[in-house]
Amino acid sequence: MENKIILSEKEMPQAWYNVLPDLPKPLPPVLNPATKKPVTPEDLLPIFPMSLIQQEFSPERWIEIPDDIRKVYALYRPTPLRRARNLEKAIGTKARIYFKDESVSPPGSHKPNTAIAQAYYNKIEGVKRLTTETGAGQWGSALAFGCKMFGLECLIFMVKISYQQKPYRRLLAQTWGATMYPSPSDKTEFGRKVLAEDPDCLGSLGIAISEAIEVAAKNEDTKYSLGSVLNHVLLHQTIVGLETKKQLEIIGEEPDVLVGCVGGGSNFGGFFLPFVPDKLKGKNIKILAVEPTACPTLTKGLYKYDFGDTACTTPLLKMFTLGHDFIPPGIHAGGLRYHGDAPLLCHLVNLGIVEAEAFHQTECFESAILFAQTEGFLPAPETAHAIRGVIKEAENAPEGKVIVYNHSGHGLFDLSAYEAYFKGNLKDYEYPEEKIKESLEKLPDIE
């Protein structure tokens, strides 16, 4: 029996799967904060191209993947589904563990699945440049790659402290031709305002979002791109779950548990959404979202309308939220530090279709190191959360239980976090109850 189940390029899915028409209850609409009414496509046109806006609301179950996107996907897709036999042995489980390896892409994560698609649709609508924000640089480097593949310019506002302290993903994005500004920058009105108040400001994701959106809104030839949360982002990521389904079918396996880590929800959403129809038809599949105890959106948040960003500039999203001004403690899984989650994912959690569990970061690093010492590959700290969840599911599992998780990225740019772990400098953060309570009190008043 092979360790890797590999599809040929011919077997790569021809269409993305859109769960919207299959939902047992419709997804609550995104609201315009001024009118409190559902946003219209026209509201979004200043910052997104029409084809992506249409995907955001599409009633079609299958959305064809254009050939030009499939060609770029083919640089690294289909990705392998791997059996983690050595890990199984090390934990002495009777379960069979598989992981979908999205770390094999050029930027090292699942992020290019949507970056490539977004770059393509912007390109065909005549857009010349995309802007975005990035924290540690996973999303920024992926968008730089996507833009380079279609000859678009890419302008990235990177949180200043990360720009200074984490140069590697920034350099990777620059190698793919992106322009990077540390945020707050003097390139935008909002950035200049922030700098006028605090010239030493080290930035935040919220500030960087505002700068990126400002540039898109003010320039005809420029649009904005988001790496998670929105429906069309999760849609593009469904190629992950669709491939996984095919790969499991080839070896005659049916998943009992699907696990993924959740920050904004795009890697996990893309992974499990194609299995939702099976579950709705009665298949007994546990779908488990894993999040950090330090940012327990799904396990401790409220299911309410809230802003997607700290500066309250986005439309209102119905989601589990810890409050838009909740700033999570500085855990190393930077990609999981988001106060909300994708509305689609939250809706499915609310309907009881998806479960969630939170873990501390040190136990996640322990699991990641066990993984690296058995399966070889070094996981990203975000991915480590999924692995922690998998190991817990595998302990005391009955014979033949099938656990599959999404291996969202590698940890080769996160070795300083591993160093902190080895030096005993990694702190666990208790559930920040008081801070969350305060933040939740400031939620907009909408039911």
Added chain:
Amino acid sequence: MENKIILSEKEMPQAWYNVLPDLPKPLPPVLNPATKKPVTPEDLLPIFPMSLIQQEFSPERWIEIPDDIRKVYALYRPTPLRRARNLEKAIGTKARIYFKDESVSPPGSHKPNTAIAQAYYNKIEGVKRLTTETGAGQWGSALAFGCKMFGLECLIFMVKISYQQKPYRRLLAQTWGATMYPSPSDKTEFGRKVLAEDPDCLGSLGIAISEAIEVAAKNEDTKYSLGSVLNHVLLHQTIVGLETKKQLEIIGEEPDVLVGCVGGGSNFGGFFLPFVPDKLKGKNIKILAVEPTACPTLTKGLYKYDFGDTACTTPLLKMFTLGHDFIPPGIHAGGLRYHGDAPLLCHLVNLGIVEAEAFHQTECFESAILFAQTEGFLPAPETAHAIRGVIKEAENAPEGKVIVYNHSGHGLFDLSAYEAYFKGNLKDYEYPEEKIKESLEKLPDIE
């Protein structure tokens, strides 16, 4: 037509290919520096296990790969052969370019192909611990991975300046459980001697080799492991070329040119050696070794007996050499900074079967960036040299010329070198003629 040619695990080669019995002239023997007579297996037993010594001299054409090694190989092997269509378009060539992607292994290079094998053979002979030296950490991290897979301890002497300045590969090796000492260290007699003379010594590969060998020679349960140069290392790497042959056969291609970068010769040797019998039978294959102008061993060295290390502790190897005390300028392709080359490779260069060409580092970085911007993946600076050679071969190529190269590793740990390139801080070093001349005058006097 697919971009990737992928073999199943069942199609992974069952045996390594040993070129020794197929050589048109026998390989000049390795000499004991004291007696000037060929070394015997017994000479080598204090530092290597018998099974590897036997492989070093084996007259067998095929050496079976044990199942336990194949199982670990299967974590990342067979590796893909990829068609570089986007690169072809960008340079406007009529040639077809393929690359064998060895960057997909957990340590990110071809190195584990021999690290795994060496760890296995030491393990079955009862060895408890392996020692080695490492510069930037490619080889050290690969051996750490190999040792972890078979439960061996791994002790690595890392050149002190790299230990301090290049922590990432060191941290990767530590994640796989290796013990790392900055060299010169106070753990060996030789290290203490060096430190007594110069407490601030930043180390060199030569010093680190001496420390690693000393520990192996003085401890019953410990052996030494080398990551390149020797026959058995190139033997283990032939899995690369054997897979490449199968993959080319599947798509009905015959290579016109095989290209690889050369430091000690292991990635390139493993890649081209399986094609040598075809060339000897009359197939018109150009086999091109690419090296840096700053360390032009094959293009400017003498084919003479010399020591493998700076401290003159190894047996004498007949090879192209720049002299054992030639210290190359500090180019970023650290893995190509070796004064000699594998005797097997040198023998084939001397027989006219392999050609060599040298390139400057900035033109190699230029090629690497073109590659990253078209094919997505970021190459190691070493691999960049192969790519430079490929592009030159592809320019003005006739219709349908097939160029295949070994993509020996990724550059994700080398982004500071890319940064230096972008900042214009990358220096080209002219052929250091005077230094080489001086160094060559000190060669041992053996014909």
